[in-house]
Amino acid sequence: MTEADSGSVWAISARQSQRIGWVLLILFAVLVYKYLHGNWSLDLTAIYFATHFFNSGQTDLIYLPGHTLYLLPAPPEYHALAAAEGFGDGNLTPYLYPPLWLAVLAPIEARISAVQFFDGGLVVNIASLIGMIWLSWKLARQTRLGFAAWSGLSV
Numbered sequence: 001m002t003e004a005d006s007g008s009v010w011a012i013s014a015r016q017s018q019r020i021g022w023v024l025l026i027l028f029a030v031l032v033y034k035y036l037h038g039n040w041s042l043d044l045t046a047i048y049f050a051t052h053f054f055n056s057g058q059t060d061l062i063y064l065p066g067h068t069l070y071l072l073p074a075p076p077e078y079h080a081l082a083a084a085e086g087f088g089d090g091n092l093t094p095y096l097y098p099p100l101w102l103a104v105l106a107p108i109e110a111r112i113s114a115v116q117f118f119d120g121g122l123v124v125n126i127a128s129l130i131g132m133i134w135l136s137w138k139l140a141r142q143t144r145l146g147f148a149a150w151s152g153l154s155v
Contacts, residue, residue, distance in 0.1 A: 017146030024148065025133060028155040029126045040087050041118035048117045049081060050095035051109035054102045062102065064094040085114040 012020070053061040061077050074092040082092060095102075109117060133154040137147055 012146065012148070014146065017148040021137075021147035021149075021151035024151045024155065025130045029130060032126055033122060036122055037119050038115060039118065040090075040115065041121060042091060042093060044118050044121045045082075045087075045114075046093040046095040047097065047101065047105060047121075048109060048114050049078060049092070050097075050102055051106045052081060053077075054106050055110050062095050062099075087114070 050062045053059065058077065061075065064075070074094075078092045082088075082090075108120075112120075133151060134147075136154070137150045140150075142150060
């Protein structure tokens with residue numbers, strides 16, 4: 001007996017469950033993007049600033065000196081760049097990642113604004129989240145809980 005044959009009002013086929021699940025995830029992605037796009041992203045500020053300083057040859061500003069790792073007092077160059085990009089006073093985070101990301105992302109930073117960079121990061125994060133939801137459903141090998149329910153519970 002399949003789910004669709006169980007006689008339940010809520011019984012749907014696996015194909016219908018997949019469609020509903022993807023619709024839920026796409027709706028979630030659109031809503032999150034609409035809510036968060038165009039905003040300043042504190043998490044990605046460090047990456048954007050580091051690529052900017054890498055491109056401009058100011059490599060001494062990439063890794064800030066000190067023994068604490070997070071929310072150090074930012075040097076004036078950080079505040080000047082933030083102001084130039086339209087961000088007022090606020091917390092700025094230092095770059096803590098391997099230098100490889102600077103080399104990969106530096107050409108992108110040279111062509112776009114900070115907010116466009118943050119929007120791109122947002123798209124990558126949303127796509128990764130949706131991919132993880134789908135992958136977790138596949139890895140769990142759910143047969144009793146359809147993709148629609150899995151997606152709904154995951155978001």
